[in-house]
Amino acid sequence: MKVFHGVAEVPDGFGPSAVTIGKFDGVHTGHRAVIDRLRAVAAQRGLTAAVITFDRNPLEVLAPERCPASLVSKRQKLELLAETGIDATLMVSFDRALADLPPEEFVHRILVDRLHAAAVLVGSDFRFGAKGAGDVTMLTSLGERYGFTVELIDDVRPERGRRVSSTWIRDLLAEGDVRHATELLGTVPTVRGVVVHGAARGRELGFPTANLSPENEGLIPADGVYAGWLTDDDGTRYPAAISVGNNPTFQGVPQKQVEAYVLDRELDLYDHTVDVAFAERIRGMVAYSGIEPLIAQIAADVDEARRILTAERA
Numbered sequence: 001m002k003v004f005h006g007v008a009e010v011p012d013g014f015g016p017s018a019v020t021i022g023k024f025d026g027v028h029t030g031h032r033a034v035i036d037r038l039r040a041v042a043a044q045r046g047l048t049a050a051v052i053t054f055d056r057n058p059l060e061v062l063a064p065e066r067c068p069a070s071l072v073s074k075r076q077k078l079e080l081l082a083e084t085g086i087d088a089t090l091m092v093s094f095d096r097a098l099a100d101l102p103p104e105e106f107v108h109r110i111l112v113d114r115l116h117a118a119a120v121l122v123g124s125d126f127r128f129g130a131k132g133a134g135d136v137t138m139l140t141s142l143g144e145r146y147g148f149t150v151e152l153i154d155d156v157r158p159e160r161g162r163r164v165s166s167t168w169i170r171d172l173l174a175e176g177d178v179r180h181a182t183e184l185l186g187t188v189p190t191v192r193g194v195v196v197h198g199a200a201r202g203r204e205l206g207f208p209t210a211n212l213s214p215e216n217e218g219l220i221p222a223d224g225v226y227a228g229w230l231t232d233d234d235g236t237r238y239p240a241a242i243s244v245g246n247n248p249t250f251q252g253v254p255q256k257q258v259e260a261y262v263l264d265r266e267l268d269l270y271d272h273t274v275d276v277a278f279a280e281r282i283r284g285m286v287a288y289s290g291i292e293p294l295i296a297q298i299a300a301d302v303d304e305a306r307r308i309l310t311a312e313r314a
Contacts, residue, residue, distance in 0.1 A: 001082040004090045007114050014088075015116030018042040020153075021052040021128070023166070026071035027080035029186045030156040030164035034121060035084045037153055041119050042087070049086045050115055053077065054094040061099055071166055071173075071185075073217035076192065090115070103129025107142045117148045124152055158184070176222035178278040188228070188277040191218040191258055195269040207298050209243070209259035210269045212276065220244055220256050221278055223285040227305035230260045231275040238262045241298075241305035242276055245285040261298075263306055280308050 004010045018041045024031050035051070042049035055074055059067035072080065074091065081089050092098065092110070101109070106129045111117040120143065128134040140150045155163040162168065164184050172181040173189060182188050193216030210230060223245030230240040240260040260276050282304050288294040 001078075001086055002088040003078055004088065006093060007090065007110055010090060010114040014114065015048050015050075016118040017048040017050045017088075017115045018045065018119040018121065019050050019052060019111060019115055019117045020121045021126070022123075023057060024051065024053045024077060024081065025057065025166040026169055026185055027077060027084070027187075028071075028164055028166065028169060028184055029158075032084060032186055033156045034123070034153045035081075035086060037151075038121050039085060041121065041151065045119065047118055048088060050088040050090065051081055051086055052090045052092060052110065052115075053081070054092055056094050058094050058099065061094055061096060068167070068170060069219055071169060071189075071219045073192070076190070076217055080187065100130050103134030103138055104142060105129075106134065107139070107146065111148065112146045117146075119149050119151065121151045121153050123155065170219065173219055173221040176224050176226075176281040176284070178221050178226065178228075179280050181221075182279070188279055189218070189221060190275050190277040191216050191220055192273065192275050193217065193258065195272050195274055197270065207241075207261045207302065208266055209261045210267070210274060212258040212260075212274070214256070216258065220258060221281070223256075225282045225285070225301045225305075226278045226280065227282060227308040228260070228279045229275075229277040229309075230262055231277070232267075232269065233273045238265070238267070239306065239309040240276070241282075241302045242278060243285075261302065263302065263309075279312065282308075 018038055020034050020038050022031065039049045041047070057067050057070060078089060078091070111120065120139065122136060122139065124136060126136055126139070136150065136152065143150045157163050169181050169184050178189050191212065193212035195210045196213045221244060226242040226244065228240055228242045229237050231237045240262050243259045244256065246257060258276055282301055288297065
């Protein structure tokens with residue numbers, strides 16, 4: 001997949017293309033349905049399949065007080081988009097200048113002049129241009145003027161008519177329901193970070209953990225203990241029991257600490273960038289009255305993580 005970080009990077013002669021536009025936060029199953037249709041249209045008509053997305057949630061500029069946390073980082077989003085098989089992604093910087101761009105100028109400057117769009121696929125609630133003045137009716141009219149077709153894509157509604165959305169997935173992660181979130185995402189919720197030195201309490205308890213730096217990528221689920229996977233920066237994946245939270249048994253542990261205990265082996269992962277994927281929640285976070293009950297609970301958690309992950313691989 002080619003990646004263009006800005007409209008100016010799109011080369012002359014790009015396209016003609018089939019294009020879709022959106023935040024694509026999480027690249028969830030709803031997004032993937034749009035992209036599947038995009039690729040089908042592109043194949044049928046001999047077009048380049050391209051996605052336009054943004055370097056941040058537009059609300060970060062338009063209404064920062066209402067802007068939610070992102071499910072994935074820019075880097076994670078590009079990796080997930082690449083896995084869909086599209087030809088190119090244009091990552092546009094969403095700033096005040098873009099927010100104030102009139103709808104027709106947005107279409108002419110980006111879709112027509114740079115991407116040479118022949119087909120544009122959007123949802124029925126699509127809005128574009130300054131103050132969201134552009135809608136599907138306007139886009140269709142502009143398509144007739146500039147020579148591209150517009151196709152509406154139905155929402156994916158897997159459960160009782162509810163539309164798959166990044167908001168729904170955020171809510172599930174806030175509850176710790178990573179298995180349901182996985183179903184909607186189409187991938188396991190994953191956090192990426194650098195392994196740093198911690199207080200070494202896990203090692204003292206007999207369960208050495210890889211502690212992620214607080215500066216990580218991806219939305220961390222609710223506090224608790226999870227079964228999941230740790231993938232090293234060389235691509236090797238290991239089963240793991242994962243703790244998220246401030247570890248209430250000890251004082252002074254940072255909030256939302258992510259610690260992964262790789263099952264049945266000890267690895268030197270310091271300074272490695274790793275992915276920690278959350279497959280299933282085992283329990284919530286609780287405080288223990290002493291070290292011995294904590295060790296017994298950790299051992300039980302590790303056994304449960306092993307059982308869950310062994311069943312997944314079976």
